[in-house]
Amino acid sequence: MNHSIALENRAQICRVTCGWKLAHLSLDAVLQYWRDVHSPSIARRPGIWEYRHFQFAPVALQPSLAASGIITDCPDDEQLMWTSDVRYEDDAAVATFSATPTSDVRASMLADIDLIVDQSTTYRVIGDNGHTFTDRSVPTPPQGPPPTPAFALFFRRRSSEAEFRDFMTTLAADWAKDAGALRVRLSLFETPDMAAERASGYPIKTHPPERQYQAWIDLAVAGEGTLAGLLDVAGLAAHVATLHVYPLRAVYTSNYAGHPTLVGLRGYPAYQALVGIAGYNQCDPHLLEWMYGEAARGVTFEPAVS
Secondary structure, eight states, X not given: OOHHHHHHTTOOEEEEEEEEEOTTSOHHHHHHHIIIIIHHHHHTSTTOSEEEEEEEOOOOOOGGGGGGTOBOOOOGGGOOOEEEEEEESSHHHHHHHHHOSOHHHHHHHHHHHHHHXXXXXXXXXXXXXXXXXXXXXXXXXXXXXXXXXXXXXXXEESSOHHHHHHHHHHHHHHHHTSTTEEEEEEEEOOOOOHHHHHHTTXXXXXXXXXXXXXXXXXXXXXXXXXXXXXXXXXXXXXXEEEEEEEEEEEEEEEEETTEEOHHHHHOHHHHHHHHHTTOGGGGOHHHHHHHHGGGGTTOOOOOOOO
């Protein structure tokens, strides 16, 4: 197992928030705000092990699955626009995150939800129900538009929860053995807990149960044809009622291995400028700590690697 997989799989609790914007706002403006304003404020909070923000293009239909009875289309006003995956090592880390910063500062952060979000649902993923099976994608961690086709696959189950989870785990493990699959991470969702979200201070804007999902696969492939081959699976329709395939516009990692990344500290435009001319002197740990204080302690940077 490579280092990045072992690192990801240390997270035993994940909070996966899926949503879309208020109708009057520009999608590009919302995604930029989330990436460069909202995410850096979250990335500095202690207790986080990893924080990735996924931005989606519209659902890509899968005509080959129609004959089997799997629904792959989705009305425009029901399609997700982003997912934020915040991961923690354990319950103690979640408690640290929840208590920091002070309540008045947290209120200012969470005001972004009312500012931006029409509806969103937060799913918890516990233990091995969140698992990265393979990762040969680049860069690690991901920053920006993916260099090869990448997708977020969201599933609604047809079979019982136990049968569905067993099937999805086997499916992800099998996909990871395919030479064309560069990254496979499976998240099996718990039913959303509204009481827990309210206790955390989050405004509740959850989708109705019939529009909630039960699983997500974060998938990167070597070429466009790989996805169709992976979906040609015997018995898929026996367990999956709906499959929505969202091509990824971009993925941004704002916290990695318990520390903010350069994107989390300085925003993606600064990261792009730095990488563009190899301005790695601006990654000096002493400089970053002088600029950003204790939040920058332990931050390291290396050029993109596999």
